[in-house]
Amino acid sequence: MTSCKDALRYLYFKRNILILLLTPLLLSPLLIIHYESQASRCAFVLAILAVLWTTQAVPLQVTGLIPLFMYPLFGVLTMADVCTFYMVEFHVLFVAIMVIASAIQRYGLHRRIALRALLLAGSDPKRLLLALMIVTGFLSMWIVNLAVVSMIVPIVVALVDQLSTSCTEVSEDEKESDEEKKHCGITFPLEAVIVDSSDQEEERGNVEVEGIPNQSMEILTKIEKAHEENQKNIRQDLTTCFNLGLVYSATMGGAASLVGNPMQLIMNANLEIYYNSEAKISFGNWMLFAAPIQLASLLLGWAWLSLFYLDLKMCIVNCFQKRTSKPGRCCQRNENNEEARIVRLLRKEYSDLGPMTWAENTLIVVFLFLMLVWFFEEPNFMPGWNDLFPEGYVLSSTITTGVALICFILPSKKPKIDILDEKPYTGLLEWKSAEAMIPWGLLIYVGGIYLQLKPLR
Structure with missing residues (x-):
């Protein structure tokens, strides 16, 4: 029979996933009661960032990507305005794609x-x-x-x-001809x-053991x-x-x-x-x-x-x-x-x-979802999901960044409740493997090209 001490130990080792799940849930009244207020939506995102930066439930670099997804999603800032504090918008999209690709390569x-x-x-x-x-x-x-x-x-x-x-x-029993x-x-x-x-x-038939011509x-x-x-x-x-x-x-x-x-x-x-x-x-x-x-x-x-x-x-x-x-x-x-x-x-x-494995099946579902999101952003033959949001706020780079963040949060193994399990919670992707996958030199090179084109506008 499990004791209270074992339960507390289990909660301690799984604290990261609990923080990720409970923080938005406990802060949700800011959205439910005052959703029409832009300041309330901004406070919701800031409170989540403060909790995650304090507890480090996910790496600090991953927490730093959250504004790229949540500010445009909740209508606080446009995607272009948020990207100015990081890099240009297509750079953000490229980095998010590299993060997802690193998860695929990891497994x-x-x-x-x-x-x-x-x-x-x-x-x-x-x-x-x-x-x-x-x-x-x-x-x-x-x-x-x-x-x-x-x-x-x-x-x-x-x-x-x-x-x-x-x-x-060439087989000893059967020699291949040219046609074969x-x-x-x-x-x-x-x-x-x-x-x-x-x-x-x-x-070969005339060859003798003692002397070969x-x-x-x-x-x-x-x-x-x-x-x-x-x-x-x-x-x-x-x-x-x-x-x-x-x-x-x-x-x-x-x-x-x-x-x-x-x-x-x-x-x-x-x-x-x-x-x-x-x-x-x-x-x-x-x-x-x-x-x-x-x-x-x-x-x-x-x-x-x-x-x-x-x-x-x-x-x-x-x-x-x-x-x-x-x-x-x-x-x-x-x-x-x-x-x-x-x-x-x-x-x-x-x-x-x-x-x-569970991780591979999860990645397949995530990647298929991302492909559908990309394709149906503006399909032209039907209304795209981009029409559901104000113009300029939620772009494909926004959703791709959100999917990249999900890769850090989703479990790498099939979830199960085991009080005696003392292994810390691990996501599908770790920042070290994602960072190694991103070609930072290529990003700098592409940024240099983009900078030369910008003044010609």
Whole structure:
């Protein structure tokens, strides 16, 4: 039976979440009774800030972000006026996006998405390349390209290792012919002496244990060198192909959404400088314009890389000539086992991640909510949520900052009441991991560009 001492100990270790929940609740009469008064709403926000700064229920830096969300939300100040005490508005949006991306990176959610997409692609190099480019482009729409590429590069290295080994390894029981090698979708640039298979077997049959003729030794040496050169060339082609696909798709995906690259945010800010706030492009309008173009570019890039490195042309010819052992499947790998080595590698990598955690599921819900908020700010085909607030107060950067703050507050583990639990409350995100993710140098660089444009208004 739990004692009063255990209950107090439990409340002490969970004091941070209690402060976060009870403070707005206890101060709510300021809003309920005098909501029409701007001073009352301002006092509500100031009281919350005073409590959080005094108790440090969340890091001081996180508390400092609260005015960016609460002042515009309660109509105390416009978003532009609040941002003047921090940085320009698109800087605030970019920082908030980086904070949310750091939460995704902390739990490896983007790696899980990438591995899952590659598993669905199977073991064919062309399908693997397409899946890699699609998932990289999708992640780059929301996360900075450098973070996406750095996360997927280890997966690409493992893929190239397995593909190059599978496409050059010769089984002792069954030797692959040239036609069988083409099912990998790789052209083999042999730069060695070609030896007829029948002559090769005849030469090998004449080899004696005590003494091997010099000619036979030379032939065997040339075959080994040709095999090594073959494997080296295949690995180089695969490495170049997959790395180019990774970079191309990251660049295209970053241009598909308004928040995928800071340059889009600068352009949108310039429209407001030179014209007015109505000239700014909404997230939904940018997506409707740019996403189809970038998707078409991504597919063209995949086709070009496949034709140049993976011999997609032979696959198309074989499909039309019906040179496939299984109907409806073109240029598939002829797997001796039910599962190819590359598929086993991906499954192992995915299983090492373990089952989906509470934090990952929570982040998926948070991120889907944020995507809907961005898209329906001003969709044009219907009234957006921006029309519910006075003009200039609540913007997409306001809601994005609020979602970033939620990442610091939501629990990292499934909530449960256990009096004997003495572990302190931890949120989905800690400030140290968020701070490490934010490219402060890029923010300074972008601010310098924006400053040069400002006087031209």
